[in-house]
Structure formats: structure tokens, C-alpha cells
Amino acid sequence: GESVGLHLPTLSVQEGDNSIINCAYSNSASDYFIWYKQESGKGPQFIIDIRSNMDKRQGQRVTVLLNKTVKHLSLQIAATQPGDSAVYFCAERGSNYQLIWGAGTKLIIKP
Amino acid sequence: DGGITQSPKYLFRKEGQNVTLSCEQNLNHDAMYWYRQDPGQGLRLIYYSQIVNDFQKGDIAEGYSVSREKKESFPLTVTSAQKNPTAFYLCASNDGGSGANVLTFGAGSRLTVL
Numbered sequence A: 001g002e003s004v005g006l007h008l009p010t011l012s013v014q015e016g017d018n019s020i021i022n023c024a025y026s027n028s029a030s031d032y033f034i035w036y037k038q039e040s041g042k043g044p045q046f047i048i049d050i051r052s053n054m055d056k057r058q059g060q061r062v063t064v065l066l067n068k069t070v071k072h073l074s075l076q077i078a079a080t081q082p083g084d085s086a087v088y089f090c091a092e093r094g095s096n097y098q099l100i101w102g103a104g105t106k107l108i109i110k111p
Numbered sequence B: 001d002g003g004i005t006q007s008p009k010y011l012f013r014k015e016g017q018n019v020t021l022s023c024e025q026n027l028n029h030d031a032m033y034w035y036r037q038d039p040g041q042g043l044r045l046i047y048y049s050q051i052v053n054d055f056q057k058g059d060i061a062e063g064y065s066v067s068r069e070k071k072e073s074f075p076l077t078v079t080s081a082q083k084n085p086t087a088f089y090l091c092a093s094n095d096g097g098s099g100a101n102v103l104t105f106g107a108g109s110r111l112t113v114l
Helices: none
Strands: A009-014 A021-026 A030-040 A045-051 A055-057 A062-067 A072-077 A086-093 A100-101 A106-111 B004-007 B010-013 B019-025 B032-038 B043-051 B054-057 B065-068 B076-077 B087-094 B109-113
Touching: A009 A021, A021 A086, A021 A106, A030 A062, A030 B109, A045 A055, A045 A072, A072 A086, A100 B043, B004 B087, B010 B019, B019 B032, B019 B087, B019 B109, B043 B065, B076 B087
Parallel strands: A009 A106, B010 B109
Antiparallel strands: A021 A072, A030 A045, A030 A086, A055 A062, A062 A072, A086 A100, A086 A106, B004 B019, B019 B076, B032 B043, B032 B087, B043 B054, B065 B076, B087 B109
């Protein structure tokens, strides 16, 4: 079946360093992927998305990379700030056009 | 400001009671969704509605019911048939259709069964 998973449940990064959050997906036919950020006690917020016809997409301080060969997705956050502390979710669009969510990675920023 | 309002933020329920969670949006979105979130897990889709007066079951619809009588509103009822209802419930919306995927979420409702 379709599933989305994450390599690490918790990532600890020094403030100012770059963060890389990884995500694996299982359906090679998935054509759309998305990243959300969820702060404690709040709803998820959209960060960035990417379609399968792209390998890379950049936003403000964030970059998403898609490697379709190994079915791997990553979110890079440049110059990590305290406000980046959150749980980050990747999701892929399933066969019924609904999103299939990973379990999330908690990003901890060390001062 | 446009957005999604969920209420109540916290809710306690005794076993055997039905509870209804409210979700209202003023984004003029056609589609609305309910997700359940458990600790350490991703979001799981309960129900979704692409248009008024129509809705579809998601992956974990058993023990839940919804209605979509107005475009702005998509209430979720957690029935006594739901065996493990304690969770964080998230409502979301978007423009719907196969091409629109970015969801806007509410702040969530945390339900605890005593």
C-alpha cells in the first residue's frame, strides 16, 4: 500500500546551521509532494510543495529536493532559527488525490 | 482575516457520549476535511467534502459522522461507537478538485475521553 515515512523522529540542530529533514515515500507514481510545519498545539502550516516533474524547488530559506530514483524527499532549512522549532511533516498525493502523511520529524534548535 | 475556526479548543467527554466539533471557514473554499492526529503519528483522514451536501469517508471514518449543509461549515460528530476517541482533531479546507492540494488548517480541537 501507499505510505510515507521519515528517517528520523527527532533532529537537533545548532542555531544558525542548516537543517535537513528527510522523507521516504513508497508510491513511485506519486506526482505531488508537500511539506508542513506544525508548532505545538497548533494546526499545520504549509511550507513548500513540489511536483514530480521537478527535482528542486526553493522558497524563502527553504529548499525541497525530490529524488524520484530512490523515492526520497528532503526539506532543507537554511540558517535555522529558534522559530523553526516544530514538527515537520511530508505528505504525498495518493491515488484518490488525498494526501498521505508521514509521521513527522521534530526539529529542536540548540542555542 | 480569512481562516478556519475550530471550537471548542479543548473538550472532555465521558464514555458513551456523542460530541460535536465545530469547523467554520470564511475562505470561500469548496472542500473541507477532518483529520485525526495521535502522538507520534501523521494525520489520518476521517471525512472530506468536496461540495455542499456531499461528503466521502476517509481512511478512518468508523465511529464518526459529518454533515455539510453550508459551504462554510463542516461539523464532526464523534459518536460513542468510536472506541478510542481521545485525539487531536484538525479541520482543513482548500479549493478542492484534483489540482488543488494546499490545505489551510484550523488550530485544532483536543478531545479527551474520561
